[in-house]
Amino acid sequence: MKARAEKSYAADHLIGFLLAIGYLVILVKTAHGIGYARDEGFYFRAASAYADWFERLMTDWKAATQQAVVDGYWSNNHEHPGLVKMLFGLSWHYLHRKVPLFAEEGTSFRFGGMCFAAASLWLIHIWGARARSRSAGLVAALAFALMPRIFYHAHLDCFDVPIAFMWTFCAYAYWRSLARPGLKWAIVTGVAFGLALDTKHNSWFLPPAFVVHTLLSRGASFGRGLGRGQIRVPLSLVAMATLGPLVFFAAWPWIWFDTIDRLNGYASFHLHHDYYNIVYLGQTYWKPPMPRSYVWVMTAATVPTITLVLFVTGMASRLRAHAGRLFSKSAKRPFDPGSTDLLWAIGIGIQYAPWILSTSTPIFGGTKHWFTAYPFLCLFAGAGFEVVFERVRELLRTSRLSVLPGWALETLLGFAVLSAPLAETIHSHPWGLSNYTPLVGGAPGAASLGLNRQFWGFTTGAVTDWLNEHATLGRSVFIHDTAYDSWEMLRRDGRLAPHVQAAGPYVQGSSIALYQHEEHMETIEYQIWTVYGTASPAYVGAYDGVPIIYVYEQAPK
């Protein structure tokens, strides 16, 4: 039994690996179409500084670890931990500067982020396969890969997909540690927690999630232990409390000095973050109270509906199974020391809680701030697929279709539930953030509902051909919401011709102006009209008929 199980997981690891490689190749091949988002520009700069520091560390580690030197490199973008930016930088350093593996420099930075996305598929698959079945793992991983918003963010040198991976990996390690009490998985959990801390502040939710899980799943044994004067804390939690901070500290040179002050500054930045503007159902929100319905509606509007249906099916079937055991004395309890369903449910609930419980949690960033819930959502969706498959097979048992082999039925069902997510994901590229599911009528329906069409100014990537043709020498471009470093990367990549120059931060002085539509920024478009004397764009980049980015041209004087 054991040997068969190990063999089975080896095959699943192979499947996970192939999924990861396949996704990575697709991401690399499609990266060109997506323009650079605002935050990517900031991280390009930081990542290249960290890579330079790393190179210095390799040549003169004593000097490189002096405070003045560390601060010189690591003060850049210190409001976020350094690990992932460091990986972006190393990817750029080794795969572009040293070995020109990528044609475009920007892709070499992004490659670090893409690896996290690819690894997520592997991780989700293996977890789904171990906890439920191979097909459940496969559907879960593909459902994750085929969320249009995930697909967009998976391309970027940003933290949202990396933290989704790190969060899930830490949860997975914790889950394994519960099944195999011992040092190995406890240490992995502790290290993973430290790396998650070094990725993004969503990681702060990991300890409460696991404590709640431990209390709920082992409350009774805790109680008995307390009665005997013994407290049995899972070793993984101990490792998180000890190894986690050490790894966090070690992997972020910025906090090697003035540690308390800098940690305070880091925490304070995120606990008192500015409220950016975001439109929701026709109303722009820029200060609390934020709408409590935001997470629900935006999840429903951006995650393929069939994935949500599978999730609900999976969740309901698991609830039903647990309820059945509660009310039936004869029911057999499965061997599940990791209390898998509970952990997955907590993995979702704790990510959504900040928006459900508080109207002060910022809602800018669209859906990316709760991406950490999606691997768990997909794992339940995988479980849902498994249930549907079993029930359909049962239904067909007495019909003529009973001759259909199980694998063929599974494939047909897989096609039925993954074809829409696949079509939506393919179609979303390269507009990503402008994509909405048919539940809200796609992009046109979302525009009518007053949902956000984009943010971060990345859609400049959609008008580079027009700019290369029309922004002749001496005709500078007002780049609106595109960060200067993001714009420059388009030029370094060669996507923008050398003669295409950015103008200053105001419309006046430019000859061509970009406007990336966001409701609260309409005033910028009107400034363009006033300066240029026209309300007629020279070009509009549209997605499914919905105008996303407009280009204005000033008539020659």
Added chain:
Amino acid sequence: MTLSAERAPAAYETKAPLVGVGARAAIRFWPLLVPLVGLVELGAQIYDSHKAPTAQQWSDVRSLVESLRAPGSVVVIAPYWAEPMARWKFGAASMPLRDVARADATRYPKALEVSFLGKRSPELAGWSLEQEKRSGPFTLRVLANPAAPSVTYDFVDHLDATSADVLIESGADAKACTFTSPAAIEGGGLGGPPIYPASRFVCEGQPSHVSVGVTIIDDEQARPRRCIWSHPPAAGELVTRMRGVPLGAEIRGHAGMGWLIERDRTGPPFTIRVLVSGREIGRAVHVDGDFWKPFSIPLGAFARQTADVEFRVSAERGGTHVCFEADSR
């Protein structure tokens, strides 16, 4: 963890009889609904991605728009979010800046509504249908304003040296502002003021925002509103005087600060006093949060006369953003 290896999950799940036999029979086929939902979503995705007009379809309908649009009428797009496509493909001849950034639609005798997906413009609710044509995904409707006014004078259209004077009055002091074209274009930016345009009255000795020129602000729905920028000075009134205005029965207008500025409601109120031939006939008081607020001032004995009209703008605490538009009808 060897859940699936030790026992297939389906095998150990308890199937407790939670529903009655009849109900169970009725929902027997629910599992088939799940893949069906997937296939329906696939079909809906294909439909949604093609339901709004393409750039080519906007181009194709241009000639019909030009033939149906009567002089002096306004082209309105429904749904509003598609308007940039129309501005791009129809061009300034059918959709000039003046119309696109209109104060409202009430001054137009007719409108050409270009709609698709069955949408209608709320701005034109109650207008009577004169003609309707279909072309591709579009429905074009010629609509008549049931209460079309006769606009005798549009103050925004006449803000130049030939028709207007601008001065700052503080107590007994009066200092004229000079119409300058081209002036340095200033202002702008997200969260900043609107653009101080290239043709405007510049007031010497005052900061550049204390000037008078035609600009565009955003209203509370982020719609564009073309108006006369008229930021008052720290002390006194900013006076815009229009000479020899053929008056109707009233002066109608709107005033605002710009939504992005006004939404925090931290600015002081402002007042626009309206004078005809030196006599105050009314005033519009604007408090933060009023946004793009209409005003209407009857002309009384001045109705249908020709006279000078003054807009005197002032505000407490050193002024605030002020932009207004007005006509006489």
